[in-house]
Amino acid sequence: MTVFGATGITAKYGQVTVLDQVDLPTLNDNEVLGLLGPNASGKSTLMRCLSGEKSTTGHITIDGRTRADMGHDGWHHRLASMPQSPPNPSALLPTELMWSTARALDLDVSDRELADQIEGIFARLGLSEFALSPLHTLSGGKRQLVGLALALMRDPDVLLLDEPTSALDLHWRMVVLDLVRERLSDRGGVVVAALHDLDLAARYCDQIVLLHGGKIIASGGPQHVLTPANLARVYRVETRVTLDCDGRPLVQVIRPLRDGEAA
Amino acid sequence: MSVGETSLYQRFGTIQQRRVLTVAGLAIGLVAMLALDLWAGPAGLGFGDIVTGLFWPDQLDLRPRIILWDVRLPDALIALAVGAALGLAGIETQTILDNPLASPFTLGVSSAAVLGASLAIVVVPVVPLVGETAVLPVMAMVFALGSGALILMIVRWANGARETVVLFGIALVFLCNALTAGLQYLASAEAIAQIVFWTIGNLTRAGWIEVGLVSACFVCVLPFSLRHVWVMTLLRGGEAHARSMGINVGRLRMWVILRVSVLAAFAVCFVGAIGFIGLVGPHIARLLLGEDHRMLVPGSALCGALILSCASFLSKALIPGVIIPVGILTAVVGVPVFLGLLSGRRHRA
Numbered sequence: 095m096t097v098f099g100a101t102g103i104t105a106k107y108g109q110v111t112v113l114d115q116v117d118l119p120t121l122n123d124n125e126v127l128g129l130l131g132p133n134a135s136g137k138s139t140l141m142r143c144l145s146g147e148k149s150t151t152g153h154i155t156i157d158g159r160t161r162a163d164m165g166h167d168g169w170h171h172r173l174a175s176m177p178q179s180p181p182n183p184s185a186l187l188p189t190e191l192m193w194s195t196a197r198a199l200d201l202d203v204s205d206r207e208l209a210d211q212i213e214g215i216f217a218r219l220g221l222s223e224f225a226l227s228p229l230h231t232l233s234g235g236k237r238q239l240v241g242l243a244l245a246l247m248r249d250p251d252v253l254l255l256d257e258p259t260s261a262l263d264l265h266w267r268m269v270v271l272d273l274v275r276e277r278l279s280d281r282g283g284v285v286v287a288a289l290h291d292l293d294l295a296a297r298y299c300d301q302i303v304l305l306h307g308g309k310i311i312a313s314g315g316p317q318h319v320l321t322p323a324n325l326a327r328v329y330r331v332e333t334r335v336t337l338d339c340d341g342r343p344l345v346q347v348i349r350p351l352r353d354g355e356a357a
Numbered sequence: 358m359s360v361g362e363t364s365l366y367q368r369f370g371t372i373q374q375r376r377v378l379t380v381a382g383l384a385i386g387l388v389a390m391l392a393l394d395l396w397a398g399p400a401g402l403g404f405g406d407i408v409t410g411l412f413w414p415d416q417l418d419l420r421p422r423i424i425l426w427d428v429r430l431p432d433a434l435i436a437l438a439v440g441a442a443l444g445l446a447g448i449e450t451q452t453i454l455d456n457p458l459a460s461p462f463t464l465g466v467s468s469a470a471v472l473g474a475s476l477a478i479v480v481v482p483v484v485p486l487v488g489e490t491a492v493l494p495v496m497a498m499v500f501a502l503g504s505g506a507l508i509l510m511i512v513r514w515a516n517g518a519r520e521t522v523v524l525f526g527i528a529l530v531f532l533c534n535a536l537t538a539g540l541q542y543l544a545s546a547e548a549i550a551q552i553v554f555w556t557i558g559n560l561t562r563a564g565w566i567e568v569g570l571v572s573a574c575f576v577c578v579l580p581f582s583l584r585h586v587w588v589m590t591l592l593r594g595g596e597a598h599a600r601s602m603g604i605n606v607g608r609l610r611m612w613v614i615l616r617v618s619v620l621a622a623f624a625v626c627f628v629g630a631i632g633f634i635g636l637v638g639p640h641i642a643r644l645l646l647g648e649d650h651r652m653l654v655p656g657s658a659l660c661g662a663l664i665l666s667c668a669s670f671l672s673k674a675l676i677p678g679v680i681i682p683v684g685i686l687t688a689v690v691g692v693p694v695f696l697g698l699l700s701g702r703r704h705r706a
Contacts, residue, residue, distance in 0.1 A: 147600050170603035177597035182455070186593040186648040189369050194590035194649070195602060209366035216365075225365055226372065228647075229594070244598060 095123045096157060096172075096251040098284045103152035105136075105143050112139045113308045116152070119301050121284040126275065128299030129288040130319075132329055136308040137288040138178055141256045144286060145175035156252055170199070175254035176245035178288075180237035180261060183230035188221060188240045191229070192247055201248070215243045218273060220266070234261040242270060246277075255287040259294065267291070271298045292345045296320055304328055317343050326351060376652045379645050383659040387437070390666040394433040397673040400424045427564075435563035435627065436669040436683070437662045438571040440634055442624040444661020445575065446617045447635035448642065448653055449582060452589050453613040454519045455596065460635035461621030464522075464614070465504045465529030467632055470625045472533040472540075473500025475552045479544045493555075494567075497626035504529055505618025512611050519596075519610070558629035558684025560669055567627040574623040578616045579658075585609070586650040593648045633688040634661045637695050644698040664691050 103116040113136045121127050129137045142148040146161050146169060154160060161169040181191060192212045196203065203211065216225050219239045224232055229240065238261040245253060253274070259267040274285055275298060289295045295302055296316040303313040306328040312319045320343045325333045332348045395407050402410075402421055410417040410425040417425070446461040454463075461467065477496035508526060515521035541549050588609060592599050599606050621635065638661035639653075645660075646652040668686040675681060 145601055146603065166603060175601045177595075177601045179595065179597050181594040181598055184593045184648055185643065186590070187372075189365060190590060190647070190649050191594040191598075193369075194587045195594075195598075198587035198591050198604065199602060206366055209364065209369060213365040226368060241598065244594075245601070 096283050097122055098156055098252050098286070099158075100144055100154045101152060103140065103143050103150050103154070105139050105148055105150050107139075111308060112136050113143065113150070116140060116305070116308070116310055118286075118303060119313055121286070121301070123282045123284065124278050125300045126278070126285045126287065126298055128295040128302045128316075129286065129305060130292065130295055130302055130328075131305035135305040135328075137305055138256055139308075140305070141175060141254055141286070141288055145173060145254050146170075147175075171248065172250055173252040173254065174245045174248050174250035176241050176256060176258055178256040178260065180234055180241050181229055181244070183232070183237065185228040185230060187226050187228060188216070188232075188243070189225045191240065192244060195244060196247060199248070211247070212243075215246050219243055220269070235263065235266060238262060239266070239270070249281075251283040253283065253285045255285065257288055257290060260290060267294060274298070292320060292325075296343045296345070317341070320345055372647075373649075376646050376649070380652055380656050380659065383645075383656060383663060387659055387663050387666065390663055390670065391433055391437065394436065394666050394670040394673075395425070395429050397670050398424070398429060399673070399678050402429075431564050431568050432560045433666065433669060434568045435560050435571065436665040438568060438575060439560075439624045439628050439631065440638070440662035440665030441658040442571060442575045442578075442620045442661070443631065443635040443665075444638035444642070444657040444659070445579065445582060445654065446620040446624070447661065448639035448650075448657035449589070449613050449617050450635070451639050452592055452650070453610050453617075454523055455592070456519070456523055457640070458636070459523065460632070460639075461617055461624075462530070462630075462632045462635060464508050464526040464618065464621075465533060466501045466618055466621040467625050467630045468530045468533035468537070469504035470497040470501040470622065471552075471556050471630055472537050473497040473626075474555050474629070475537045475540045475544075476500075478551045478555070479540050479548050494626045498622055500533075501622030501626055502618065504533070505615070505622060508614055508618060509611060512607075512614055516607050522610070522614070554682070555629045556684075557682040558631035558687070559682045560628055560665075560672075561680060563627050571623050571627065574620060575658075578620050579654075581612070581616055582654050585613070586654055589613075589650040589654075590648060593650075629684060631665065631684050631687055633691055634664055637691045638664055641691075641695055641698060644701075664694070 098121040100118040103113050104111065105113040118127065129140060131137050139148065143150040143152065144154060156172050189212055193208065196208050216222050219242060221236065221239055221243060224236055229237055242258055259270055262270060271294060278285065299316060301314060302316050302319040304311045304319050304324055311328055312324045320335055322333050322335055325331060330351045332351055334346045334348060335343050338344050396402065396404055402424065406417060406421055407425065410422055414422055414426065443461065450459045450461055450464065451457060473496040474493055477493040481492050507529065508522065511525045512522055541552060588604060596606050639657045642653055642656035642660045646656045664687060668683050668690045671690060672681045672683045672686050
């Protein structure tokens with residue numbers, strides 16, 4: 095069982111406040127939270143605050159305990175994040191990246207176990223035949239999958255994904271998000287994912303938080319958050335929202351709104 | 358491609374084995390190169406004399422013994438020590454700054470050493486108390502370490518942002534070069550000639566003390582580099598991923614730049630600015646060994662030592678009776694090797 099909470103998150107770059115008193119809904123086991131919002135709304139900064147990479151004045155807890163309570167290693171043992179940018183296109187082999195990460199973090203596994211573990215993760219992400227190909231020979235999408243493999247290696251209870259599907263085509267987008275959901279039903283845990291695609295968010299997330307200018311505009315279930323009024327305010331587009339056969343909202347974008355125009 | 362027939366463990370193991378063999382090959386090549394370097398020279402010693410002189414010095418005549426132990430060995434060993442130090446410093450700088458053009462010289466260490474040496478050459482003869490031979494390397498070292506300290510302050514101030522570090526390093530290079538030029542403008546023709554000669558880089562100034570100092574510095578730094586091989590390998594996948602794993606990249610950058618500056622300062626202050634090795638040694642190692650720093654760190658040190666040793670051999674062997682300053686030959690030797698490896702890589706890709 096994992097419960098993840100984040101309240102009162104405030105973050106600044108110099109004097110500029112990027113996040114202002116953001117309270118995320120408490121996430122219970124098996125839940126996926128989607129962070130939506132236009133560019134520069136604070137999604138990536140929020141992700142970096144949640145992982146502990148950027149300092150914040152807020153209160154972030156896993157099962158009621160903060161990073162300070164658990165210590166640096168304890169925290170990163172339970173939480174892993176996947177940054178927005180895929181791994182660099184260097185001559186490094188994906189296996190070497192995984193291997194050196196495991197060893198740099200002092201994971202307590204034998205070489206054989208580690209190799210089997212890496213092989214298993216790569217197989218699930220369709221990376222088996224690229225396991226020993228230099229990263230610079232892989233497409234952006236494949237490298238993004240390697241980034242996901244890296245985040246999955248510690249088998250974290252809290253998985254943070256920053257735009258995990260931005261470089262992927264339709265097939266792999268769904269494979270990745272299916273895998274993330276499957277993993278939750280197999281082993282429990284929670285996922286926070288910053289997403290660009292509204293329909294994917296509606297389909298895979300239990301809760302959605304809509305960010306704009308560093309503040310939460312709406313939060314709750316997809317059908318409550320993805321409304322024409324909210325989307326007009328945040329994305330400045332006119333939309334039509336219908337429900338699919340499972341009761342999930344489907345967003346159809348009609349046109350951009352002009353300055354000063356209300357939906 | 359047949360995937361799935363053998364496990365990843367086996368296939369990855371095969372790659373590792375091949376790399377270990379390559380490193381061993383480099384080490385054997387280095388021993389052979391050292392032998393050649395000891396043999397070459399105007400005195401006409403045979404291989405037999407060299408072997409006898411090395412292991413049973415008493416059985417050799419006085420003259421060849423002095424040539425071997427006081428001239429050839431220090432020169433040959435300083436080539437190994439400086440080459441290895443610059444190779445190691447180069448690979449660590451390139452990785453920590455994530456910049457293939459980076460080397461200890463990008464950080465201004467070498468230019469600062471040249472400035473210090475120039476100052477010693479121009480100013481010291483005016484001051485009667487101190488001897489020039491001792492002051493020159495000391496001044497070079499003080500300035501090189503000073504530039505390292507400045508860079509470290511910048512790393513701290515910029516919170517480890519690598520672009521800032523590279524830009525500041527390059528600014529430092531220009532500043533030191535301008536000050537050196539200013540000194541040359543004021544200096545006598547003789548002093549200018551000395552500065553130019555020092556800048557080219559030359560191994561023949563070194564004696565056993567210098568060999569000992571550079572080797573000791575290398576031996577002291579190497580364990581720290583080896584302790585960081587995993588995290589440095591991981592860093593080749595990008596800083597964002599290392600940070601997201603909870604690794605403090607800013608602090609790591611500080612430690613690496615500290616040890617690289619010290620290493621480069623020791624390497625250049627006795628032999629002059631042999632810049633090319635810190636750049637190309639790591640690249641040759643990377644082409645041969647890939648990105649795994651367990652192999653790359655020793656491999657890069659070996660490549661650096663091998664290039665400089667080869668240059669040292671050629672500096673004596675190319676024109677009989679003349680010793681060409683080795684700094685001229687490092688690039689002349691290194692570039693063809695480097696280009697050969699690069700084109701080989703292109704054919705495979």
